[in-house]
Amino acid sequence: MILIGQYDSPFVRRTAIALRLLGLAYEHRPWSVWADADKLAALNPLRRVPTLVLDDGEVLIESGAILDALDQIAGPSAALMPASGPSRRRALHVSALATGLADKAVSLLYEGLLHEAPSQTWIARCRAQIADVLDALEAERARSFSAYWLGDAIGHADIAVACAIRFLSEAHPRLWEGGERPALRAHAERCEAMPAFQSAAQSLQVSASPNAND
Ligand SMILES: N[C@@H](CCC(=O)N[C@@H](CS)C(=O)NCC(=O)O)C(=O)O
Numbered sequence: 001m002i003l004i005g006q007y008d009s010p011f012v013r014r015t016a017i018a019l020r021l022l023g024l025a026y027e028h029r030p031w032s033v034w035a036d037a038d039k040l041a042a043l044n045p046l047r048r049v050p051t052l053v054l055d056d057g058e059v060l061i062e063s064g065a066i067l068d069a070l071d072q073i074a075g076p077s078a079a080l081m082p083a084s085g086p087s088r089r090r091a092l093h094v095s096a097l098a099t100g101l102a103d104k105a106v107s108l109l110y111e112g113l114l115h116e117a118p119s120q121t122w123i124a125r126c127r128a129q130i131a132d133v134l135d136a137l138e139a140e141r142a143r144s145f146s147a148y149w150l151g152d153a154i155g156h157a158d159i160a161v162a163c164a165i166r167f168l169s170e171a172h173p174r175l176w177e178g179g180e181r182p183a184l185r186a187h188a189e190r191c192e193a194m195p196a197f198q199s200a201a202q203s204l205q206v207s208a209s210p211n212a213n214d
Contacts, residue, residue, distance in 0.1 A: 001019070001024065001025070001026040001027070001052060001053065001054055001055060002026065002027045002028075002029055002052070002053040003015060003016055003019065003026045003027070003028050003029070003050060003052055004029045004031050004040065004043070004049055004050065004051040004052070004053070005029075005030070005031065005033075005049025005050045005051065006030045006031070006032065006049070006202055007030070007200050007201055007202035008167070008170075008202040008203065008204040008205060009049055009050070009167075010099075010102040010105075010106075010160075010163040010164050010166070010167040011049065011050055011063040011099070011102065011163075012049050012050040012063075013163045013166075013167075013200055013201070013202075014063060014067070014099075014156070014159045014160050014163040015050045015052065015063050015066055015067065015070075016028070016200035017159050017163070017196045017197055017200050018067055018070055018080055018156065018159060019070065020195075020196040020199065020200060021080060021154065021159075021196050022070055022071070022073075022074040022078055022080065023074070023078070024070060024073065024074060026052075030202075031049070033047060033048065033049055043059050044059060044061050046061060048061065050063055050066060052066045052069075054069075063099070064095070064099070067080070067081070067156055068081070071156075080154070080155045080156045080159070081155060081156045082150065082155070087150050090149075090150065090157075091149070091150055091155055091156060091157040092157075094137070094140065094149055094157035094160070094161065095156055095157045095160045097133050097136060097137055098133075098137065098157070098160035098161040098163075098164040099160055099164065100129075100133060101129075101130055101133040101134070101137075101164045101168065102160075102163065102164040102167055102168075104126045104129045104130050104133075105126075105130060105164070105167055105168045105171050105172060105175075106167075106171075107122075107126055108123060108126040108127070108130070108171070108172060109171045109172070109206065111123060111126070113206060127175065130168065130172070130175055131175065131178075131179070134175075134176075134179060134181055134184065135179075135181075137161060137181075137184055138179075138181040138182075138183050138184045141161075141183040141184055141187050142182075142183040147190065148190075149161070149187075154191070154194075158187070158191055159191065161184070161187060161188070161191075162187065162188045162191035162192060162197065165184060165187075165188040166188065166192065166201075167204065170203065170204040171204055171206070
């Protein structure tokens with residue numbers, strides 16, 4: 001398998017961490033969505049990462065769909081998403097909040113970098129969405145005293161939350177530092193201490209130039 005995209009993307013990173021936790025070997029191609037756009041377009045017309053190329057050449061896109069396929073490849077006993085029932089719905093809900101937060105954080109970053117006159121309306125909306133999702137996740141996490149969101153084993157929801165928080169803390173430090181969120185902070189610290197997280201990490205490099213790395 002070949003994973004395309006840089007680890008400063010919360011979506012690429014959650015995919016890499018899942019690959020490692022599932023014990024699936026992969027090659028990493030840290031292509032930039034800007035500088036390597038043509039190479040990327042040949043595989044994925046959206047020019048987005050993560051893009052995953054399976055051993056038979058099939059190309060998977062969209063992190064949620066990629067992770068679903070990886071769980072199936074790894075098998076039910078290793079899968080990082082519960083198979084059914086309330087725990088699956090809860091994990092999907094938490095994952096949707098976390099990846100939605102990451103989407104808003106990326107959007108907020110591009111708004112400032114790529115627009116000559118950023119929309120203050122859009123910026124205020126993204127900030128409010130991010131703050132409200134953080135509050136919702138904090139309240140959810142504070143209700144559970146287990147090591148991970150759904151018990152003693154790490155899952156996709158845990159990874160999604162930790163990757164979103166790391167990206168937010170680098171892209172918009174004031175939005176992360178601005179609130180007391182002890183349960184989320186402890187969650188992120190527990191995850192980031194794991195080798196799978198440490199070995200799939202890249203500090204965010206941002207530049208207003210479309211030729212720069214994403
Ligand atoms: N919903 C997508 C989001 C992926 C995404 O936003 N990736 C960013 C990098 S963090 C990207 O490819 N941006 C370039 C673009 O959207 O044109 C997923 O979960 O895979």
